[in-house]
Amino acid sequence: MIDVTCSTIANKHVDRVFNFDKDFGPKAQQRSIYDQVISPIVNEVLDGFNCTVFAYGQTGSGKTYTMEGGMRNKSGDLTAEAGVIPRAVRQIFDILEAQNANYSMKVTFLELYNEEITDLLSPEDNSTRPIEEKIKKPVALMEDGKGRVVVRGLEEESVYSVNEIYTLLERGASKRRTSETLLNKRSR
Numbered sequence: 001m002i003d004v005t006c007s008t009i010a011n012k013h014v015d016r017v018f019n020f021d022k023d024f025g026p027k028a029q030q031r032s033i034y035d036q037v038i039s040p041i042v043n044e045v046l047d048g049f050n051c052t053v054f055a056y057g058q059t060g061s062g063k064t065y066t067m068e069g070g071m072r073n074k075s076g077d078l079t080a081e082a083g084v085i086p087r088a089v090r091q092i093f094d095i096l097e098a099q100n101a102n103y104s105m106k107v108t109f110l111e112l113y114n115e116e117i118t119d120l121l122s123p124e125d126n127s128t129r130p131i132e133e134k135i136k137k138p139v140a141l142m143e144d145g146k147g148r149v150v151v152r153g154l155e156e157e158s159v160y161s162v163n164e165i166y167t168l169l170e171r172g173a174s175k176r177r178t179s180e181t182l183l184n185k186r187s188r
């Protein structure tokens with residue numbers, strides 16, 4: 001556990017202490033962050049708990065790199081740069097396969113930007129229908145009556161392998177409105 005103390009914020013004297021469970025230096029590798037922080041959370045998911053991993057920070061601070069990184073190389077293996085998402089996907093499949101478990105898996109992928117939700121897996125409408133007909137109803141964020149937050153109308157894709165998820169992630173990432181991903185930069 002580390003403590004960070006801020007004594008002044010915007011020229012005002014404050015004494016605020018923020019606690020962190022762990023910290024990593026600038027040379028920390030994707031793998032060590034994953035093994036120490038994320039892997040235990042993924043194990044909890046497979047034990048039936050609801051878990052969330054999110055990155056928070058100012059623009060350009062490395063959220064996308066940490067979460068996505070390089071997804072995979074040509075042979076489908078994780079690279080040293082692979083971030084949280086591809087590693088988590090791999091861990092989930094490895095464990096389910098090792099258990100010979102019967103499972104079904106669905107993936108959703110959305111972007112919340114300027115208070116607007118975009119479904120990153122919605123199929124492209126390449127038809128010649130008029131644009132007014134093509135405009136989809138916005139996806140809505142709501143509570144389900146049990147206090148859980150749901151996003152109604154999101155495209156759900158069934159997946160059966162790690163590579164299928166990577167393909168969906170690549171498809172969805174290319175539709176994001178926020179900064180380009182490493183993946184796109186590299187594929188140029």
Ligand SMILES: Nc1ncnc2c1ncn2[C@@H]1O[C@H](COP(=O)(O)OP(=O)(O)OP(=O)(O)O)[C@@H](O)[C@H]1O
Pocket residue numbers: 057058059060061062063064065066178179182
């Ligand atoms: N740990 C790291 N090692 C090497 N390069 C990094 C690292 N973290 C970030 N970068 C590089 O810094 C740049 C900005 O990072 P990134 O796009 O992940 O930031 P971001 O927080 O997602 O930004 P935004 O909020 O604008 O989307 C990218 O070119 C990324 O490759």
